[in-house]
Amino acid sequence: MKKLIAILTIAAILGSSATFARDATVNNKKVMEAFKKEFVGASDVSWYTTADKYVAKFTIKSSKVTAHFDREGNLLATSRYITDSDLPLNVITRLMKKFPDQKIHNVVEYESEGATTYVITLESDTHWTVLKAASSGGLSTLKKLRKA
Structure with a gap:
């Protein structure tokens, strides 16, 4: 890891x-x-x-x-930019449950040592949230930024 x-x-x-x-x-x-x-x-x-x-x-x-x-x-x-429709279903489902008020701004897919990880930037009216998601669906917050 x-x-x-x-x-x-x-x-x-x-x-x-x-x-x-x-x-x-x-x-x-x-x-x-x-x-x-x-x-x-x-x-x-x-x-x-x-x-x-x-x-x-x-x-x-x-x-x-x-x-x-x-x-x-x-x-x-x-690494490559992908669309939200390219994310695994379990990641999308977890995002919708945990962050219902935010929309997906962009997604970067990383592959290394046979593991795929996604860095997802979410946007709301007041802030940006940058998450790391495993292909298994696990999410962790990397950054949370306020909009100016």
Whole structure:
């Protein structure tokens, strides 16, 4: 679980930061082979590197996807924006029960180590609520922000 949280944190940092080097091509054959094998049909690929990871941002089947690879070409995690209708039924049901006065603003699906986690931003008239949901339906609140 700690590893998943660390990967999700890294994914959030990588997704929101422009301080990483951006490469037009990747000079790591293992990473490129793994990417081409895993994401056949990907387009508009942009690569970013950190000291120990490669990050690809691309489009596949009309979805914007981010994939994280280690230097050995192992896929560590993926993330993509999805719609609320793509959430598992048990997650939707739990959201409706616990937060009936809020609507879903956006959903990011994270996959790492065979586990799928969702970060869901809910909106009400007065605040935003950011939740983490497991595919099993478990919910935990990450942040609650007041609207200005």
